[in-house]
Amino acid sequence: MTGSEVPPSFRLAYVPGVTPTKWVRIWNERLPDVPLTLVAVSAAEASDVLRAGGADAGFVRLPIDRTDLSAIPLYTETTVVVIPKDHVMAAVAEVTAEELADDIVLHPLDDTLEWENRPGRPAFERPATTEDAVELVAAGVGLLVVPQSLARLYHRKDLTYRPVPDAPESRVALSWPEDETTDRVEDFIGIVRGRTVNSTRGRAPAPAPAQPKRKRPDKGGAQRKPAAGKSTGKGARSGSGGAQGGKRGKPRRRP
Known part of the structure; x- marks a missing residue:
């Protein structure tokens, strides 16, 4: 190199x-x-x-x-609401956006969800990051609606989360x-996309190596004539023009 x-x-x-x-x-x-x-x-x-x-x-x-x-x-991704473990919503399997109406729902500046109408009541200030918002949830300031992977990424032992099926998804x-x-x-x-290692989709396949040509055997062609003095391989009795070997008859009786 x-x-x-x-x-x-x-x-x-x-x-x-x-x-x-x-x-x-x-x-x-x-x-x-x-x-x-x-x-x-x-x-x-x-x-x-x-x-x-x-x-x-x-x-x-x-x-x-x-x-x-x-x-x-x-x-x-599934969208979830992050809540303290002792919150009343921790007792249910999922939460609707309407059920968040009476709670403060934090809206971090790096929010990745697109809302037409954000649920809950807004906080006085928007947290700078989702991680900061999770800390505020732990402090009892409000709740947070995020993609599930972010709830897992910033998981705390004193917090849990529940799915919000009617919220926007990421x-x-x-x-x-x-x-x-x-x-x-x-x-x-x-x-x-899960393609196998031998897949060539999207990539030009490597050219196959040239293979040597094989001679084709003669099909239906004329047989070669035997060289002079060499037998054709047929017996002495075969063939139509060849001399036939005479059969030995019975000896005649003398008078």
């Missing part, structure tokens, strides 16, 4: 709540010579990081500004700059 060559690598961004461990493991198994570097980004800055070349691809939360970016939706997607759909990006797309 010359001094001007850059060793191959792949940078993968991911937003809070997304766990890329499985896909990274498969990448390391299939492409051990191409190191994968994880880049942690906030949901708000993910698209800008991709556009600026800070990562080759990334897991983002939709919606994002799709200008110059491609995205493949992967899955949709969708996670794999995104990358559409003008930079490199072979490495195609490799990672294949891993995320």
Whole structure:
């Protein structure tokens, strides 16, 4: 490798709540010579990081500004409300948005849910981050509605959560700059979509090695004539024009 060559690598961004461990493991198994570097980004800055070349691809939360970016939706998360363990709602299996009307519901600045009408009563101030909002829930300031993965990420022993089936849902997607759909990006797309290691979808298959041509046996062709003085392999009695060997008759009696 010359001094001007850059060793191959792949940078993968991911937003809070997304766990890329499985896909990274498969990448390391299939492409051990191409190191994968994880880049942690906030949901708000993910698209800008991709556009600026800070990562080759990334897991983002939709919606994002799709200008110059491609995205493949992967899955949709359950939305939950984070509550203290001694809250009255901890006794039920799920909570509707209407049932949050009398509670203060925190609205962090990095909220990833798109609400038409936010449930509950607003707090005096918006927490800077979801992590800060979880701390406020533990302090008894209010409740928090978030994707389930964020409730798990910032889990505390004194808190629990319940599904909110009629709340907006968060969708996670794999995104990358559409003008930079490199072979490495195609490799990672294949891993995320569950393609096998031998799949060539999205990649040009390698040309098959040339096979030597085999001589075809003569079919129905004329048989070669035997060389002079050589037998054709037929017996002396075969053939129509050949001399027939005479049969030896019985000896005649003399008079």
